[in-house]
Structures are given as C-alpha cells and as structure tokens.
Amino acid sequence: MLRQMVELESPSDNPAAVTRMAEWVADRVSPYASVKFFPGGKFGKHLRCQLKLKGAQKDHRILAVGHCDTVWPVGTLRDMPFREQDGRLYGPGIFDMKGGVSYFLMAVEAIRELGIRPWASVSLLLVSDEEVGSLSSRPYTEAEARGASLALLLEPAMGKEGSLKTARKGTGIYRLKVTGKAAHSGIDFAAGASAVSEMARQVLAIGQLTQLDKGITVNPGVLRGGSKGNVVAAEAELLGDIRFWKTRDGQAIVRKLQRLKPHDPRCRIEVEAALNRPALERTAAVRKAFQHARRIGLELGLDLREASTGGASDGNFIGALGVPVLDGLGAVGDGAHAIDEHIIAAAMPQRAALLAGLLTRAPGA
Ligand SMILES: [Zn+2]
Structure with a gap:
C-alpha cells in the first residue's frame, strides 16, 4: 500500500498529480467510507x-488529518526510488x-476486519497544500475540526x-x-536622509524583540537597500519571520512591529506584519490527550514521549479552535524534505496499532 502511495508522486505545485493521490485514497476507502x-x-x-464503521458512537467525533502533497517534483523517483535497505524504507x-x-x-482496515467498535465517528481529511502553507485548505480543516472530540495529525513523529x-x-x-531621501553623497550629503542608516537602527531594534528564553524569535531574514x-539611500526593505509558543506573544510582536518609529524624522516607515499560523499550545486538553495516547502506547510496549518543535502544521489551526490535538502520530524516520528521507520499517505496525488504539479506546475509559 505504501509503495503505491509513494510511487504516485504528488508535489504541491502539480494539482493533477496531487489529486491523483487523493483519488487513489478515495478508491481504497470507498468500500467503507463516503468520500x-x-x-x-x-x-x-x-x-x-x-x-x-460498525458500532461507531455518534455523539463523539474523531478527525484524522493528513496531506497528499509532498515537496518532491514529479520524476524524483528516478534518483530516489522506493526501496528497502537495512530495515529502512x-x-x-x-x-x-x-x-x-x-x-x-x-x-482502520484492521479494526474493521476485527469488528472492534470505535468510540466515536471517524473521518479523515487529506489536504493538497500543506507544504505550501495550507492557504486553500485552511477553511476546510477548520470547518471539519470544529467541535471534534480529538484530532489525530498523521505528521511524522x-x-x-x-x-x-x-x-x-x-x-x-x-x-x-523605510523611505528616506536620496542625495549626492559628495555634493549634498546632509540634504539626504539615508534609508540604509535608518534601517540599520531598525534591524537592531527588531533584534531586541527576540526573547530566546520565551521562545519568541523575530528573524530579520532578507535585507535590501x-x-x-555614492547615493544617499532613498529606500530599504526588510523581510522576516516571527515564531512563538504562545499566540498572544506573537500578537504582541506584531503590535510592536507596527509601532516602530523612525529615528530620523525625515525617514518614513511602513510595516506589514501578521500571524499566519497560531501556535499549537500545550494546553490541559492536549496534555490529557497525550496521557491517553501514552497509556495505549505502554500496552503496546511503546514508551511514548512528548516533544515540541518550531515548525508548524495544520495541527496549529485545529489547536487554536480548542480541539485536543495529537500531532506526530505518523511515521518514525528521518530526512523530511531531504534526499535520505526514510522511515523505520519495524515501527510501522506499532504506529498503526497506536492509531487503532486511539480510535477504539475512549479517553478516560
Ligand atoms: Zn507534513
């Protein structure tokens, strides 16, 4: 099954290829799902x-979320074919x-064959644009997730x-x-207002907004000016990225950026700043969901731990709705977006069993 999925190459920027992957899944689940x-x-x-699924309780709802798109262009299989080596795929x-x-x-297919009842109704959402920011899928993800009892994110562990x-x-x-005022640096230096000098001071001020101890970073990524x-610079531009563990910290950074004032009153500053993904915060509901997963894991001989990451996923949108999110339930491996991308074959049945446990064992039961 996995080989067939990998060999259906599906880069985000090739809609026909990504849709083929989604259609493959739709065909696979059609005997037991409405798509x-x-x-x-x-x-x-x-x-x-x-x-x-037989016996699914209708008063609770589980949403599993994944994406069909990858970062790899069609043709990557020629250099990076599906293969098994030393216990890795x-x-x-x-x-x-x-x-x-x-x-x-x-x-899902295992619990269906064994006739085990899920504790909730179960749906799976697979989006096509996660690797490029989920701009198109976000409203669907939020609509599907709203009111769910639990969200299972199939992202890598x-x-x-x-x-x-x-x-x-x-x-x-x-x-x-930053907009300054151009002038000849030899003839009329004092008549100019350097956007580059002004920007240099702004970059230092923005550096002060980073608070590593709180996990707040404001990266000055690209600088042009x-x-x-021999010209006093009339213009300069800075592009950057903001990361935060708490959404309200991110909002506070946006407000601080919007309030930046020029040191040289002859320069003008324009700021565009916005959050694009809220933080997935480790709330009490998330901790409880993790404890539940950990108990199921222990019965399978898995000593599950929790971790945090600076990278975002669609779980960020769902967590912000107040739905308990378990993220990183997918493959154990390494090399995401890299040439040695692989998974550990021995972990496959464990991860599938963990998911089956989460579908069939109600939290608190
Ligand atoms: Zn992913």
Missing part, C-alpha cells in the same frame, strides 16, 4: 472520507507523510524514539519598508 472532494483552487483537490514523501496516511488506513508533538510554534511574517555607493 467528498473539496476544490483546492490552484492546488489539488482536498479529500474528506467519512468512515462507516526510502522514497519521496514516505516520511512526510505518506507513511502516516498508510498507517491510518491500516488501523519526532526523533528515533517516535515522540508525539504536543506543542508547535506559531508563525508570522513581516515586511518593513540603496542604489549606488
């Missing part, structure tokens, strides 16, 4: 599967995140030990533009 496609705009279609997108999607299907991700940083972006060595 619906949502338009993806310039991306592939998003897929929702509502599973028809290699291939484009196998770790992020076709492995996780296949484990979920294995879990953390580290060799396969830790779950119970906190993810939120992200924001900003752009700062001026035109010639």
Whole structure:
C-alpha cells in the first residue's frame, strides 16, 4: 500500500498529480467510507472520507488529518526510488507523510476486519497544500475540526524514539519598508536622509524583540537597500519571520512591529506584519490527550514521549479552535524534505496499532 502511495508522486505545485493521490485514497476507502472532494483552487483537490464503521458512537467525533502533497517534483523517483535497505524504507514523501496516511488506513482496515467498535465517528481529511502553507485548505480543516472530540495529525513523529508533538510554534511574517531621501553623497550629503542608516537602527531594534528564553524569535531574514555607493539611500526593505509558543506573544510582536518609529524624522516607515499560523499550545486538553495516547502506547510496549518543535502544521489551526490535538502520530524516520528521507520499517505496525488504539479506546475509559 505504501509503495503505491509513494510511487504516485504528488508535489504541491502539480494539482493533477496531487489529486491523483487523493483519488487513489478515495478508491481504497470507498468500500467503507463516503468520500467528498473539496476544490483546492490552484492546488489539488482536498479529500474528506467519512468512515462507516460498525458500532461507531455518534455523539463523539474523531478527525484524522493528513496531506497528499509532498515537496518532491514529479520524476524524483528516478534518483530516489522506493526501496528497502537495512530495515529502512526510502522514497519521496514516505516520511512526510505518506507513511502516516498508510498507517491510518491500516488501523482502520484492521479494526474493521476485527469488528472492534470505535468510540466515536471517524473521518479523515487529506489536504493538497500543506507544504505550501495550507492557504486553500485552511477553511476546510477548520470547518471539519470544529467541535471534534480529538484530532489525530498523521505528521511524522519526532526523533528515533517516535515522540508525539504536543506543542508547535506559531508563525508570522513581516515586511518593513523605510523611505528616506536620496542625495549626492559628495555634493549634498546632509540634504539626504539615508534609508540604509535608518534601517540599520531598525534591524537592531527588531533584534531586541527576540526573547530566546520565551521562545519568541523575530528573524530579520532578507535585507535590501540603496542604489549606488555614492547615493544617499532613498529606500530599504526588510523581510522576516516571527515564531512563538504562545499566540498572544506573537500578537504582541506584531503590535510592536507596527509601532516602530523612525529615528530620523525625515525617514518614513511602513510595516506589514501578521500571524499566519497560531501556535499549537500545550494546553490541559492536549496534555490529557497525550496521557491517553501514552497509556495505549505502554500496552503496546511503546514508551511514548512528548516533544515540541518550531515548525508548524495544520495541527496549529485545529489547536487554536480548542480541539485536543495529537500531532506526530505518523511515521518514525528521518530526512523530511531531504534526499535520505526514510522511515523505520519495524515501527510501522506499532504506529498503526497506536492509531487503532486511539480510535477504539475512549479517553478516560
Ligand atoms: Zn507534513
């Protein structure tokens, strides 16, 4: 199953290829699910599967979330074919995140064959644009997640030990533009107002907004300015990224950036700053969901740990709705987005069993 999924290459920027991957999943689950496609705009279609599992309780709802898109262009298989070596399986997108999607299907098919009842109704949402920011899928993800009892994110696990991700940083972006006044640096230096000098002071001020102890970073990523060595610079621009563990810290940074004032009153500052993903915060509900997963893991001989990461996922959107999120339930492996992307074969049945446990054992039971 996983091999077939990996060999359906599905880069985010190739909507037809991503949609083919979603259609493959839709065919696979069609004997036991009702499926619906949502338009993806310039991306592939998003897929929702509502599973028809016997005995599922209707008053609770579990949403599993994954993505069909990968970062690998069509043709990558030529250099990076699906292969097994030393207990590892290699291939484009196998770790992020076709492995996780296949484990979920294995879990569902196993409990279906064994006639074990899930404690909630179960649906699976697979989006087409996660690797490029989930702009098209976000409203569908939020609509599906709202009111769910638990969200299972099939993203890769953390580290060799396969830790779950119970906190993810939120992200924001900003752009700062300084407009000064151009002048000849030899003839009329004092008549100019250097946007580059002003920007240099702003970069230092922005550096002060980073608080490593709180996990707040404001990265000055790209800096451009001026035109010639002998011209007092009329313009400068800075692009950067904001990361934070708590959404309100991110919001406070956005307000601080918007309040930046020029040191040289002849310069003008324009700021565009906004959050694009809220933080996935390790709330009491998330901690409780993790404890539940940990108990199920222990019965399977898995000593599950929790971890946090500076990278965001669709779990960030869902956590912000107040839904308990378990993220990193997918493959154990390494090399996401890298040439040695692989998963550990021996962990496959464990991860599928963990998912099956989460579907069949109610929290608190
Ligand atoms: Zn992913």
